Amino acid sequence: MTRVLLIEDDPAVRRGVSLGLRHRGHETLLVATGEDGLAELIASAPEIVLLDLMLPGMSGLETCRRIRAFSQVPIVILSARDDDVDVVVGLEAGADDYVIKPASSEVIEARMRAVLRRTTQPAAPGQARTTHGDLLIDRIALRVLKHGAQLALAPTELKLLLFLSAAPEQTFSRQQLLEQVWEHSFHGDYRLVDACVMRLRGKIEDDPRDPRYIQTVRGFGYRFGPL
Amino acid sequence: MIRLRLPVRAASIRPPLARGLRAQLVLVFLLVSALSALTAAAFTFRQGRTAIVERAQADALQELRAHLTARAPDLPADPAEADLRTLARQLDRAAGTRGGRTALSYRGGPLITAGAQAPPLPAQLRAQAASATTALAQRFHHAQTPWLAVALPVIAAARPDNPPPLIVYASFSLASQQQDVDTLAAAARSGALPVALASIVLALLAARRLLRPVRQLRTAAERMAGGRLDTRVNVTGDDELADLGRTFNTMAATLQADAAALRAMEARARRFAADVSHELRTPLAAMAAVTEVLDADAASGRLAPLTAEALHLVSDETRKLTRLVEDLIEVSRFDAGAAVLNLDEVDLGEFIAKTLALRHWQDRVRIDVPSGLRARLDPRRVDVILANLAGNALRHGGAAVSVLIQVRAGIDQITIAVSDDGPGIPADLLPHVFDRFTKADAARTRTDGSGLGLAIATENARLHGGTLTAANAPHGGAILTLTLPRHPP
Numbered sequence: 001m002t003r004v005l006l007i008e009d010d011p012a013v014r015r016g017v018s019l020g021l022r023h024r025g026h027e028t029l030l031v032a033t034g035e036d037g038l039a040e041l042i043a044s045a046p047e048i049v050l051l052d053l054m055l056p057g058m059s060g061l062e063t064c065r066r067i068r069a070f071s072q073v074p075i076v077i078l079s080a081r082d083d084d085v086d087v088v089v090g091l092e093a094g095a096d097d098y099v100i101k102p103a104s105s106e107v108i109e110a111r112m113r114a115v116l117r118r119t120t121q122p123a124a125p126g127q128a129r130t131t132h133g134d135l136l137i138d139r140i141a142l143r144v145l146k147h148g149a150q151l152a153l154a155p156t157e158l159k160l161l162l163f164l165s166a167a168p169e170q171t172f173s174r175q176q177l178l179e180q181v182w183e184h185s186f187h188g189d190y191r192l193v194d195a196c197v198m199r200l201r202g203k204i205e206d207d208p209r210d211p212r213y214i215q216t217v218r219g220f221g222y223r224f225g226p227l
Numbered sequence: 228m229i230r231l232r233l234p235v236r237a238a239s240i241r242p243p244l245a246r247g248l249r250a251q252l253v254l255v256f257l258l259v260s261a262l263s264a265l266t267a268a269a270f271t272f273r274q275g276r277t278a279i280v281e282r283a284q285a286d287a288l289q290e291l292r293a294h295l296t297a298r299a300p301d302l303p304a305d306p307a308e309a310d311l312r313t314l315a316r317q318l319d320r321a322a323g324t325r326g327g328r329t330a331l332s333y334r335g336g337p338l339i340t341a342g343a344q345a346p347p348l349p350a351q352l353r354a355q356a357a358s359a360t361t362a363l364a365q366r367f368h369h370a371q372t373p374w375l376a377v378a379l380p381v382i383a384a385a386r387p388d389n390p391p392p393l394i395v396y397a398s399f400s401l402a403s404q405q406q407d408v409d410t411l412a413a414a415a416r417s418g419a420l421p422v423a424l425a426s427i428v429l430a431l432l433a434a435r436r437l438l439r440p441v442r443q444l445r446t447a448a449e450r451m452a453g454g455r456l457d458t459r460v461n462v463t464g465d466d467e468l469a470d471l472g473r474t475f476n477t478m479a480a481t482l483q484a485d486a487a488a489l490r491a492m493e494a495r496a497r498r499f500a501a502d503v504s505h506e507l508r509t510p511l512a513a514m515a516a517v518t519e520v521l522d523a524d525a526a527s528g529r530l531a532p533l534t535a536e537a538l539h540l541v542s543d544e545t546r547k548l549t550r551l552v553e554d555l556i557e558v559s560r561f562d563a564g565a566a567v568l569n570l571d572e573v574d575l576g577e578f579i580a581k582t583l584a585l586r587h588w589q590d591r592v593r594i595d596v597p598s599g600l601r602a603r604l605d606p607r608r609v610d611v612i613l614a615n616l617a618g619n620a621l622r623h624g625g626a627a628v629s630v631l632i633q634v635r636a637g638i639d640q641i642t643i644a645v646s647d648d649g650p651g652i653p654a655d656l657l658p659h660v661f662d663r664f665t666k667a668d669a670a671r672t673r674t675d676g677s678g679l680g681l682a683i684a685t686e687n688a689r690l691h692g693g694t695l696t697a698a699n700a701p702h703g704g705a706i707l708t709l710t711l712p713r714h715p716p
Contacts, residue, residue: 016513023520080508080556102508102515102549174571175606185585187578187606190571219572 002112005029005046007037007063008078009055013101017050017078020105034063041067048074048112051095053086061089068094074115074155076108091195096156097182098192114183115155118142130165133212133227135204137165146204156181157200160193164214164224173221197222248441249434256430257423264422268415275411280375283404284364288377291329291397292362294321299381302393308339311393316341318395330396338396348376348396356380356394366401373401440468444475456483501559507552515549518542547677554679558663561686568605568690570715575600575634575641582613592617596634602641603715608687612695615680616645616707622676624649624704639713640693646706651699660697661685684709691715 004021008014009032018028029044031037034055041049049067053060064075077090077098087098096115099108128140136145144151144161153161159181164172172180178188181196197216201208215223298317303310311331318329319341330338330348335357338348346369356363356378363378381393443460450458458479462472518541524530525538560566576596583589613632620630624647633644652660659665664678681695688695693711700706 010509010513012510012513013516016516019520020516023517023523078512080505100553102512102552104546105516105519108516175573187581187585187610189607190569 002026002048002116003029003044003046004048004050004112005031005037005040005044006050007031007034007055007060008050008052009033010052013052013078017105017108021109024105024109026109034058034060034066037063038066041071041073046073048076048116050076050078050108050112051090052078053090054080061086061093064090064093064095068154072152072154074112076111076115078103078108087189088191088195091192092198094154094199096154096196098189110183117183118155118159127166132165132168132225134206135165135213137162144204151203153203154199156192156196157203160196161200161204161214161224164222168225169223171217171220171223177221193222248438249431252434252437253427253430256426256433260426260429261419261423264419268419272408272412272415276408279404279407279411280366280401283399283401284375284377287375287397287399288362288364288379290321291318291377291379291395294318295379295381295395299393306333306393311339312341315339318397328398330398332394332396334392346370346374346398348398352376352378352396356396359394373405375399375401437468440472444468444472447475447479451479451482456486497559497562500555501563504552504555504559507548508556511545511549511552514545518545551677551679554677554683557683558679558686561683561690566686566690568715569607570603571606572601572603573606575602575643578606578609579613579632579634579643582610583617585610586614586618588617588621591621591628592630592632594632594634596632597636600634600636600641602711602713604691604711605687608690609709609711612684612687612709613643613645615684616709619676619680619707620645620647620649620705623647636713641711641713643709643711644706645709646700646704648704651703652697652705654699657697657699661695 004026006014006017006021006028008017008030011032014030014032018030021028029040029046031040035058037049037051040046051060051064055063058066060077064077067073067075075095077087077095078101079087079090079098080101090098097111099111129136129138131137134146136148138144139162142158142162144153144158160177163177163181174190174193175187177193178184178190182188182192184192197214198208201211201214204213205211212227213224215225217223295318298314298321302314306314311333315329315331328340328346330340332338332353346367349365349367352363352365359378359380360382361380365376367374367376376396376398379395379397381395440460447458447460456479459476460472462469462476521538521542525535525542528535530538557566576594576598579594579596580589583592583594617630617632621628624630628647628649630645630647633646635642635644656665661681661684663682665681685695688709688711691711692715693709695710696708698706698708
C-alpha cells in the first residue's frame with residue numbers, strides 16, 4: 001500500500017483516479033490546488049505525489065519546483081498530450097516521470113511503482129560504497145556524498161546515477177536507460193533521460209556545462225566517466 | 228496553341244508568348260515598311276529610268292536630225308554608194324562624241340556604213356522604217372549592253388508623198404545611261420535598307436510598349452499560381468490591356484477573399500475538433516481510471532449477468548473512446564503544426580523487433596532487415612507507424628495471414644515495406660486508405676482502430692520528410708511502404 005497525494009483540480013478526474021488507485025489497494029490524499037498540495041505534503045508525508053500540470057492559482061510547474069525545494073518525494077506528472085512543452089519544463093523542474101491522461105489506473109500504478117523502486121539492481125558485495133573523484137556513492141544507504149556532504153537527489157536522479165556508476169565508462173543508449181531506470185518498455189520519451197541528466201549534472205558536477213561524471217557520447221547516449 | 232496550353236502549364240509558355248508576340252509585331256512592321264519603301268523606290272526608279280532613256284533618245288534624234296539637215300543638201304539627187312558612204316562617215320564623225328554608228332539605206336538598198344562595225348540593227352526597226360514618215364526609235368541589247376537605234380527617213384522635198392528614198396539609221400550605246408540607272412537603283416536600295424532597319428527598331432519599341440502590360444500580367448498570374456493571392460497589377464490608361472488588367476485585379480481580389488474565407492472555415496472546423504477532443508479528455512480521464520474497477524466487479528460473478536455485461540460494455544467502449552480521443556488530439560496537433568520530431572539514432576533491426584515484441588506480434592510477423600542498419604528517426608513516431616501498418620495487416624489479412632516487414636537501405640533513403648498475403652485492399656478503397664476515418668470494410672465499421680491510424684501514420688511519415696504509400700502486390704496481398712530519408716529535416 002502506498003500513500004498517494006493527488007493534486008488535481010478536476011473533481012471527476014480526482015474521484016476517478018482515486019477510485020482506481022484505492023481499488024488497487026493504495027491510500028489517496030486528494031487536494032484541488034498546489035497550495036493545498038504543499039500543505040498536505042508537509043502534514044501527511046505521502047510516499048508519492050501525482051501532480052496535474054493544469055492547476056488554477058499556483059501552476060503545476062510552480063508546485064513541482066516548490067516541492068523540490070524542500071523534498072525529494074517522488075513526483076509523477078499527470079499531463080495532457082498537448083502539454084508537451086510543459087512536460088519538459090516539469091521534468092526539468094524535478095518531476096521523475098509523467099503519465100498522459102486519459103490513463104487507466106493500471107498505467108498510473110505502473111509508473112508509480114517504477115519510480116518508487118529505489119534501486120535498479122542489488123549492490124554487489126564489495127561495491128557497497130565506492131568513490132569516484134569527489135563523489136562517494138553508498139549503495140546500501142542509497143545516498144551520495146560530495147566532499148563529504150550528502151546531496152539531495154530525487155528518486156530517478158539517484159537511480160540513474162547508481163545505474164551509470166555501477167558500470168563506469170560503459171555507454172548506455174537513452175533507450176536502454178529508459179528501460180532500466182524508468183522501466184519504460186515502450187519506445188519512450190528520451191526527454192525524460194535528457195532532463196534527468198541535466199538535473200543530475202546540476203547537482204554533482206563542478207561545471208554542469210563541462211561534465212566529468214555524466215558524459216555525453218554523441219549519437220549513442222551517456223556514460224559514467226572516465227574521470 | 229498558346230490558348231490551349233495556357234491553363235495547363237503557365238510556366239512553360241513564358242518564352243513562346245514573349246517571343247511570339249514580339250516576333251509577330253516586328254515581322255508585320257517590317258513587312259509593311261519594307262513594302263512601302265520598296266514600292267516608293269520602285270516607282271521612283273521606273274520614273275527615273277524612263278526619263279533618262281527618253282531624254283537620251285530625244286537628244287540622239289535631235290542631234291542626228293541637225294547633222295543630217297546640215298549634210299543632206301550636199302547629196303546629189305540620185306546618190307551613188309560612194310556619196311552615201313561619205314555622208315555616213317561625215318555623220319559618224321559628227322556624232323563621234325556620242326559614239327553613234329550611222330548606216331544609210333537608199334531606196335530599200337543594203338545598209339551602207341562608214342566602215343566602223345556597228346551592231347546589227349533590229350529587223351523590226353528596219354521593217355517599220357521602210358514605210359515610216361517620222362523618226363522611229365527602238366532599244367535593243369547587243370553584247371550585254373543596252374543600245375538605242377533610231378531610224379530617220381529623209382523625204383525628198385519634191386515628192387513628199389512617195390516613200391522616203393533615204394533612211395538614216397543610227398545606233399548609240401546606252402552604257403552611260405545604264406550607269407545612271409544603276410546608280411539610281413543603288414540609291415533606291417540604299418534608301419530602302421535604312422528604312423527597313425529603322426522600322427525594326429520602331430517595331431521593337433512598339434512591341435516593348437505593347438507587351439509591357441502583357442508581361443506584367445503574366446508575372447502577376449505566375450505569382451498567383453504560386454499562391455500569392457495578394458498580387459495585383461498596376462493599371463494605367465484605358466485601352467483593352469488596361470481592361471484586362473482591371474479584370475485580372477477583380478479576379479485576384481475575389482480569389483483572395485474566397486481563399487481567406489475557406490481557410491477561416493477550415494481553421495474553425497479544426498479548432499472545433501481540437502476543442503471537442505480536449506473537452507472529452509477530462510471526463511475520459513476520470514472514466515479511464517475506473518474501468519478496472521468495473522472490469523473487476525463484472526468478472527467477480529457477484530453481479531446480475533445483465534449488469535455485468537453492461538459494465539463490460541461501458542468499460543470496453545470507454546477504452547475505445549479514450550483511444551479515439553487520443554488519436555483525435557494527435558491529429559489536431561498535426562493540423563496545428565505543433566508536432567515536432569525527436570530524432571534519435573537506432574538499430575533498425577532491434578527497433579522493429581521491439582515494436583513487434585511490445586505488442587506480442589513477434590511470432591506472427593517476419594522481419595527482413597539488413598543487420599546493423601542504423602537510422603535517424605523519431606522512435607515513438609516510427610513505432611506508431613509500424614504498429615499501425617503491421618496491425619492493419621494482421622487485422623485485415625485473415626486468420627492465417629503471413630506478414631513480412633522488409634527493410635531496404637538506399638543511398639539517401641530507407642524503405643520499410645509491410646506486406647501480407649491477405650485479400651489485399653479493394654481497388655475502390657485504395658486511393659482513400661490514408662484518409663481520416665476510412666475503414667476497410669463498410670459493413671464492419673467498428674474495429675479496434677479509431678479510423679485515424681493510417682492518417683496519423685501518414686502525418687508521422689511526412690513529419691520525417693518521408694512518404695507512406697499503399698498498393699496491392701501482383702500476386703495478391705497488400706503492401707504498405709514507408710519511405711524515410713536517411714537525413715530527416
